[in-house]
Amino acid sequence: MSEDILRMRGITKRFPGVLALDGVDMRVKRATIHALVGENGAGKSTLMKILSGVYAHGDFEGEIELEGRPARFRSIRDSEDSGVVIIHQELALVSELSIAENIFLGNEQAKRGVVSWNKTNAEAARLMGKVGLPDNPRTLVENIGVGKQQLVEIAKALSKQVKVLILDEPTAALNDSDSENLLELLRSLREEGVTCILISHKLGEVLSVADEITVLRDGKTIETLHTVDDAVDEDRLIKSMVGRDLEHLFPPHTPEIGETFFEVKEWTVHHPEHRDRVIVNKAELTVARGEVVGLAGLMGAGRTEFAMSLFGRSWGSHITGELNLDGKQLRLRSVSDAIGAGIAYATEDRKQYGLHLDYDLQQNFTLAGLDKVSKGGVIDLHQVTAVSEKLRSNFGVKTPSVYQLAGNLSGGNQQKVVLGKWVFTEPELLILDEPTRGIDVGAKYEIYELIHELVDQGKGVLMISSELPELLGMCDRIYAMSAGHITGQVDRENATQEELMRLMTLETAKGGVEL
Amino acid sequence: MSVLRNAVDAVRGANLRQYGMIIALVSIMLLFQVLEVAKLDQNFLTPRNITNAIVQNSFILILAIGMMMVIVNGHIDLSVGSVLAFSGAVSAIALSSWGLPWYLAVLVAVATGALIGVWQGFWIAYVRIPAFIVTLAGMLLFRGLTLWALESKTISIRSEEFRMLGSGYWAQESLVGGYHLPTLVIGFIATAFIVWMQVSGRRNAVRNRIASGSPVAWAVKTSLLAAAALIGTLVLAAYRGLPIIGIILVVLVIVYTFIANRTVFGRHIYAGGGNEKAAMLSGVKTKQTSFWVFVNMGALAGLAGVVFTARLQSATPDAGEMFELHAIASSFIGGASMSGGVGTIIGAVIGGLVMGVMNQGMSILSVGQDAQSVILGLVVLAAVFFDVWNKKRASGPIVGTTPGGSGEAKRRGKGPDDSGPSGDKPKDREPEPVGAK
Numbered sequence: 001m002s003e004d005i006l007r008m009r010g011i012t013k014r015f016p017g018v019l020a021l022d023g024v025d026m027r028v029k030r031a032t033i034h035a036l037v038g039e040n041g042a043g044k045s046t047l048m049k050i051l052s053g054v055y056a057h058g059d060f061e062g063e064i065e066l067e068g069r070p071a072r073f074r075s076i077r078d079s080e081d082s083g084v085v086i087i088h089q090e091l092a093l094v095s096e097l098s099i100a101e102n103i104f105l106g107n108e109q110a111k112r113g114v115v116s117w118n119k120t121n122a123e124a125a126r127l128m129g130k131v132g133l134p135d136n137p138r139t140l141v142e143n144i145g146v147g148k149q150q151l152v153e154i155a156k157a158l159s160k161q162v163k164v165l166i167l168d169e170p171t172a173a174l175n176d177s178d179s180e181n182l183l184e185l186l187r188s189l190r191e192e193g194v195t196c197i198l199i200s201h202k203l204g205e206v207l208s209v210a211d212e213i214t215v216l217r218d219g220k221t222i223e224t225l226h227t228v229d230d231a232v233d234e235d236r237l238i239k240s241m242v243g244r245d246l247e248h249l250f251p252p253h254t255p256e257i258g259e260t261f262f263e264v265k266e267w268t269v270h271h272p273e274h275r276d277r278v279i280v281n282k283a284e285l286t287v288a289r290g291e292v293v294g295l296a297g298l299m300g301a302g303r304t305e306f307a308m309s310l311f312g313r314s315w316g317s318h319i320t321g322e323l324n325l326d327g328k329q330l331r332l333r334s335v336s337d338a339i340g341a342g343i344a345y346a347t348e349d350r351k352q353y354g355l356h357l358d359y360d361l362q363q364n365f366t367l368a369g370l371d372k373v374s375k376g377g378v379i380d381l382h383q384v385t386a387v388s389e390k391l392r393s394n395f396g397v398k399t400p401s402v403y404q405l406a407g408n409l410s411g412g413n414q415q416k417v418v419l420g421k422w423v424f425t426e427p428e429l430l431i432l433d434e435p436t437r438g439i440d441v442g443a444k445y446e447i448y449e450l451i452h453e454l455v456d457q458g459k460g461v462l463m464i465s466s467e468l469p470e471l472l473g474m475c476d477r478i479y480a481m482s483a484g485h486i487t488g489q490v491d492r493e494n495a496t497q498e499e500l501m502r503l504m505t506l507e508t509a510k511g512g513v514e515l
Numbered sequence: 516m517s518v519l520r521n522a523v524d525a526v527r528g529a530n531l532r533q534y535g536m537i538i539a540l541v542s543i544m545l546l547f548q549v550l551e552v553a554k555l556d557q558n559f560l561t562p563r564n565i566t567n568a569i570v571q572n573s574f575i576l577i578l579a580i581g582m583m584m585v586i587v588n589g590h591i592d593l594s595v596g597s598v599l600a601f602s603g604a605v606s607a608i609a610l611s612s613w614g615l616p617w618y619l620a621v622l623v624a625v626a627t628g629a630l631i632g633v634w635q636g637f638w639i640a641y642v643r644i645p646a647f648i649v650t651l652a653g654m655l656l657f658r659g660l661t662l663w664a665l666e667s668k669t670i671s672i673r674s675e676e677f678r679m680l681g682s683g684y685w686a687q688e689s690l691v692g693g694y695h696l697p698t699l700v701i702g703f704i705a706t707a708f709i710v711w712m713q714v715s716g717r718r719n720a721v722r723n724r725i726a727s728g729s730p731v732a733w734a735v736k737t738s739l740l741a742a743a744a745l746i747g748t749l750v751l752a753a754y755r756g757l758p759i760i761g762i763i764l765v766v767l768v769i770v771y772t773f774i775a776n777r778t779v780f781g782r783h784i785y786a787g788g789g790n791e792k793a794a795m796l797s798g799v800k801t802k803q804t805s806f807w808v809f810v811n812m813g814a815l816a817g818l819a820g821v822v823f824t825a826r827l828q829s830a831t832p833d834a835g836e837m838f839e840l841h842a843i844a845s846s847f848i849g850g851a852s853m854s855g856g857v858g859t860i861i862g863a864v865i866g867g868l869v870m871g872v873m874n875q876g877m878s879i880l881s882v883g884q885d886a887q888s889v890i891l892g893l894v895v896l897a898a899v900f901f902d903v904w905n906k907k908r909a910s911g912p913i914v915g916t917t918p919g920g921s922g923e924a925k926r927r928g929k930g931p932d933d934s935g936p937s938g939d940k941p942k943d944r945e946p947e948p949v950g951a952k
Contacts, residue, residue, distance in 0.1 A: 314796055334800065335795060335797070335799075336798035336799075336800060339798040345796065347793075352790075352792060352793070353792045354793055354796070356786060356789045356790045356793055357790075358789065358856065359789060359856075363785075367782070367786055367797045368798050370783075371779070374778075377779050378778055378779075379778060381776075381777065382719050385719075385720075421797070
């Protein structure tokens, strides 16, 4: 038997219009911890979904070999039967059930359909001992913390005779000591012969625990490094993760930056449900007129939460801090306050939060600015049609009329409608959250031009993006965020992907805030 | 040929659901006409029967108007039957025990309904208890209060003016050649108004350079609407004229259609029901909107209580039982979407009329209660099935521009939020909001 427990060869996965994985190769040695790193969108999750049977055999090209035999998983069930178990970032636990019930969910300890609770709880206790979970197996999952819930997931995986355990960002929601416990558990599982594949954005953690590291970029395998033999450090990893050129993807633009008009000071936001969790920690930020300011960060850094909390407290609880626009302090209690004060926020999820898909364009264009087309609460329908028609042509939405339903447009055109909707409210500051997510290159270029037009009119734009090249190509200044902290800012001249990646992965507990 | 094609295009481009409803209503009427001629050798489509179909259902129609707004806003109200009974009881007590004049009694009843709406709206909008639960509680609560207020007895109404609200006709005496003159005048004015609305809408579209279908299709649609209004006028004028409750209904339909289509508040009701999160992030005060929707529902239930009490000429403890279900059924037959955001006032009224006409027709044919209930149940199911089927069918031809096309897949494939199990065929991945395709 070979030393490799798992080999993936030439894995190619296409979605309509995009190549998510392009001939990825990956080998994982038995009883090791193998990390998979890469930027957002590099294809890590897609690859792991293929490995765990979420995308069935036949939906992708390439071969998977598990313990030397070809593996053709048609479902998650198939892969689990072969000992490959994935633990998703959003835990798949039923919070109203007990720990023991969750561990054996779908795999009930039953005889002829009758569950044996003695066996369930006893087996659960044994598995919980293995992962170091001291609680009573009858405790409800909703009553234990996220760190322990993660352990329940691992116990659940162990109950399935796991050979290869895949963990997708397991420590993203954990604090430092819980993270450390989890990593320790992975090391002890390795001793017992379990192979772990770890997807993580936290490079420090990757280097401390992984035996080997595979780097993905743009759907391709860049390299596989041996942590010790190759003397890998963070800089080495970052270079490997981002190394690519900026092509001519961005329209030329000469910024005319005016005075600073928007300031955020000491902005702290807590989680709306877990009120003791700090999601944004004393963030400070400024935007000048005519300036495109970027906000970089990895998933879970708190960018969207930060932006939404600025937008009339539409996210979070116990929000403290100061917000100044044109030298005046703003007290925004609701989204309509924020719109009235001249702030607009175009959401990252335009389908769920940005548009009414089964309403037509004119209703979508004017919803946030109905007061501009109405008098005494009565809407002037003629004006609605006229302004919508104007927005439609100004923003180049490719559709014959404003009576078209928003849901019938392509992603790029939908995004233009979202932009038009917010420009119609005549904001001073536009916060654009992932404005080009999921749209094709041509439409991206048009969106970039629209952003340039906006700042040329003297507005300020705060742009959140997970694509570093986009931030580098568009922004005059970029802030980086990590775990709720603004960990630094770089201006256009000094911005490199390496520097941003360093700031984005800075662990604030150790590194502190540098400005 | 091109005329025909234009007409077909116009129908296809328009709200098929709504035209479908009108066609269904007319077909049902014709069906009963044929059946009654065949079985009983008498006409169904008489002025008397048509007037009765409206008048005997007026309270359901009033409830359906409010219910449509509740459903459009993404909620449900199970309490309207009990609220109707309670408000009716209050109006009867106000007339008999407190000795109030009829108009104050009406006002007190409507205010009672509105107050109940404040109570329920508070729990639903601000405490965020599901409307199903709050109004289920309300259904029991206000039925109990009705029993308590009436001391389980029936109070009869003596006030003639009050009774007129339920069964009176307007200026009944002035006849011209067997036709009721004021009705004719109002009918002609209404017809002229409909034509004028169509013309001005068309002119405006042309002025804004918006493609709005062929002129032929437009002319066909306008003449059909005008013809319907004229026929309705003649029918009513040939019987007893305009029933007072009919006038109230027409006013309500016009006012609420205006609110729904032309006011900021109305658009907020739709936006909040269609996609609450997107509405919130667009600055819509969704809680406030829901609250007022329930206050409005309460007030309309109060008004329906007045009309029902006036028509029965008494307030009874078991008034309005099952009315909530009829009002809800009217809304769904009339094109409301279960998930909110879709539906029209006129649709709810047509839905209510479909049920009313069927009741009327089946009663004349002496169909038993058992069969009536079975048939109405099947009609509700069929109407919603048609809705679902129509939506699926509509999603067919628009390939390449639908969600789930390249953009969606790319987002799914590359987006960082892409975790958790999901299939890979973009078409049947996650359920999109209704109507998204």
